[in-house]
Amino acid sequence: MSGEKRVAVLISGRGSNLEALIEAARAPDYPARIVLVLSNNPDAEGLDKAAAAGIETAVVDHRPFGKDRAAHERLIDARLRQSGVELVALAGYMRILTPFLVEAWAGRMVNIHPSLLPAFTGTDTHRRALDAGVKLHGCSVHMVTLGVDEGPIVGQAAVPVLEGDDAAALADRVLAAEHRLYPACLARLAAGSAGVQPAADAVLANPA
Ligand code: GRF
Numbered sequence: 001m002s003g004e005k006r007v008a009v010l011i012s013g014r015g016s017n018l019e020a021l022i023e024a025a026r027a028p029d030y031p032a033r034i035v036l037v038l039s040n041n042p043d044a045e046g047l048d049k050a051a052a053a054g055i056e057t058a059v060v061d062h063r064p065f066g067k068d069r070a071a072h073e074r075l076i077d078a079r080l081r082q083s084g085v086e087l088v089a090l091a092g093y094m095r096i097l098t099p100f101l102v103e104a105w106a107g108r109m110v111n112i113h114p115s116l117l118p119a120f121t122g123t124d125t126h127r128r129a130l131d132a133g134v135k136l137h138g139c140s141v142h143m144v145t146l147g148v149d150e151g152p153i154v155g156q157a158a159v160p161v162l163e164g165d166d167a168a169a170l171a172d173r174v175l176a177a178e179h180r181l182y183p184a185c186l187a188r189l190a191a192g193s194a195g196v197q198p199a200a201d202a203v204l205a206n207p208a
Pocket of ligand 1: 013014015016017091092114139
């Protein structure tokens with residue numbers, strides 16, 4: 001039996017981090033296999049990228065559930081279990097999770113966030129980093145816990161903020177770092193035992 005961990009990637013849009021994970025997982029010695037790409041948004045571009053790579057896709061649209069977020073998540077959870085998923089990677093999944101899904105996958109769900117946490121949780125991180133005048137910005141992969149963007153940090157990558165940067169230029173630089181960081185962190189988690197909280201030491205994926 002293969003020792004690869006079975007991973008689901010949850011997306012809502014473009015899916016560039018998904019692509020980076022797909023690419024990394026092609027390596028024969030990569031310890032994880034993406035067995036499912038699931039989106040709440042039927043129009044997510046990332047779904048086409050997954051299908052083109054021969055990966056099973058699923059759409060669990062949140063709209064029919066209205067305010068009943070947990071009901072939406074129960075369906076997601078069932079779909080993950082149906083595919084025998086062991087680890088869940090959020091990659092641009094734009095729904096705030098309820099305690100139901102967070103607790104169901106505690107210690108087995110990670111997210112990538114476009115800032116050096118704990119700075120700049122939430123949205124619009126690049127604009128806020130520029131406004132704050134920081135000279136280093138970056139991205140973090142963290143375990144998903146009940147507090148949004150608050151879980152233990154698995155790894156971080158830093159990028160410089162350069163003279164003349166606007167939010168778009170900074171976002172591009174951070175995104176390139178995300179694409180290195182996420183596969184490295186997922187590999188580390190997959191190589192450990194699922195269900196066990198990983199050590200929160202840093203993986204520095206040098207974007208240069
Ligand atoms: C990334 O910046 C990620 O950090 C954030 O959402 C964005 C998703 O981009 N959580 P993509 O869909 O992976 O291209």
